[in-house]
Amino acid sequence: MQNFRCVSAIAAMAVFAAGSAFAQVPGSKGPGSFRGEARLVTPTAVPVEQTIGGAAWRCDGDQCQGAAARKGNLDGVVRECKKVVAAIGPVASYRSGARELSDGQLRACNKAAIQMQTARN
Template identity: 60%
Template sequence: MQKLSVLGACAAMAMLASGAAHAQSAPSEARLTSPVTAPQETVIAGVAWRCEGDACQGAGARMNADGLVRECKKVVAVVGPVASYKSRGRDLSIGQLRACNKAAIQMQTARN
């Protein structure tokens, strides 16, 4: 009887671990304010991103603990301003998007 309890607990822990791994690798999505003219692929903070038209999708395990706005800023610094951003099942609010895009504009101005 005790062996069954231990095996059941192990199985439950394995399911939880695989669920957490799946949540980390759930795709991120961004909608660009200006579409790209040709498909682009890049890796940003360990996540492989592909942009085509105004749609970008990122896939890869996220090992960092960045907040969504900080994560968005990293993406926007490479691909440009976004109209929407979703990661780990959460969408950025309008205020968060403004903060994300503002940082990208400042970075682009500094480069020029």
């Protein structure tokens, strides 16, 4: 009986260690990581790389992807979208993790960000 407990404890520790090692793998989708995707209204002529809100964004054509090891703030998905649009231009779609903007949210994102760009110029 005691051998069974010892084996169970060792197995539990092995599972815990394997889970901890997996969570530390660079590029894994850890609990605090950020992954975003956007499709631009107007494709870029050349690939563009920019840091926006602490995330590294790369756009090639009309496809953009953003990633960060940690999500640096508690912004809502529409506010995140506005920051991206202000930096790289209007988007036709925007996704942050599992959240995707609706058509109405996209209109609000593009409109507000374009107004911010106009005010700066």
